Amino acid sequence: MSSAGDGPQALAGSSSAGCPAQDAADCPSSRVPKLGDPTEGCYVYCVGRAKEEGALGLTGIDGKKVRALGVGDLCALVHDGASKPYSSRDPKVVADWVLAHHHVVEAAWRRWGAVLPITFNTIIAGDGGKAHENLRRWLQDERERLEGRLHALHNLAEYGVQVFCDPGVIAREVADANPELHALRERAISGSRGAVYLSRRQLERALQRDSQVRISQEVEAFYRRVTSCMARVHVEPVKDAPGERPMVMNLACLVSREQYPGLEAELHQMSAREGFSVRLVGPLPPYSFC
Template sequence: MGDPTFEEGRYLYCVVENEDDAELAENGIDGEPISVLVRNGLGAVVQPCDSPYDSDDLETVREWLVTHQSVIDAAGEAFGTPLPFRFDTILKGDDDAVREWLADQSEMLDSHLDQLAGHWEYRVGVTWDEERVRDELRAEDEELADLRERIDDASEGTAFLLEKQYDNRLRDLRKARKDELTTRLRNELDPLVAEFDVVDSKGGVLESNETEEVVQVSFLAHEDREEEIGRVLDDVAAEPGIEIRFTGPWPPYSFAPELDA
């Protein structure tokens, strides 16, 4: 960003395809008005600012981040798939400086918008019945059964060590099942999506009353594929003890190239 001090600047939300200057019926950070500044068929969604948005108050920062995303969401609904900027990306100067930047970067921006046209980000979270999974793993794995017998017959000190082995084995089996589920999602969604990403989630053994998502994935897909994707997820959710959370479409936050002013 360089020197953070400036007299006039424009906070940048995203770039969209648009032919005419416009306004969005959406309030920006701190209630500032949102404008769409156009050059060569490209529109930069911006608001005026005279300093970066920086605060030690986490609640304030959270509100700024939510507003940042809300404006980009609104731009996507109004103009089609946007190219989002990272939070607190600012171009020094006035509206004309933004239009000059659009003209200078038009070839690159056009290329990215063409690639993303009609594509949106979708997110899937999977939960399962933890007690059911534990019971199935115990019934299927001979090593667990052997350890349980040895624990029942062991002295207190030996039993403690064997319990640790038992828990580690159960954790490894649970992680393997989680990986199998992730691989199934990847393989079955692969023909339908442009990009696929696994969001890191905890792999430890959960208490039976916890409902934390055991698999989280996001992917970039064309809007025309939504029904087919839904059918794949329905098949996965039909498995006993499995529940699916499917959200989207979202602007391609995870899959768009990073843009700098």
């Protein structure tokens, strides 16, 4: 920070790029950003509305000490490290990073009531030890937009709602409820050889068609009921989990404390419906809504 060419900026940014007195112990000389050192970056976990600065006693990715960097009413949680993205082919390593990132975001969310989680692996370029300065400038430039989003997310939590369906149960219901299918089934069991073949094909198609309709109706009705109990919703792609019932609906929901009991009641009702089950995940910071 002693280069003449960097003078005014270095002075202005000296408190952020250097080591504030309160966490000097966390800042061995090897981590003090050096002028022109391209390896110093600043990893960002989240942004919140809080007046905090310095070490928070939180541990981030790879045991890094997390600190707050504030501008006005806004504050970002960061750790200092190499300006190189995290990359690994070891799933265990990746899982640990992701969990560590999440723990920091969640802690901030619980502390502040609202948080904008930043996408994993977002690293502010150091550019000669100016990562903090760059981040502060970004916070300042984006202040209005960030504060607006934080305001909109206050006291809201993300929940994942997944609906599973056992198509066998639905197919049986469909078969039992429809007299025409009864008759087809009789012929498929006891008709002549040709009739058996034909009836089976017809029955199979009718069951598939009617099951599809029935499941769609149920799920769409559930969707209409459940979305009245939330502030916002994203419909996510369904996913297969081996050994489980197929997933027929996957929602990311933004829910207030007041709305939660209503959501819970709808989930209970849906899971009581034969052939359907529901999985709820949360509360989580609003990853899907920022």
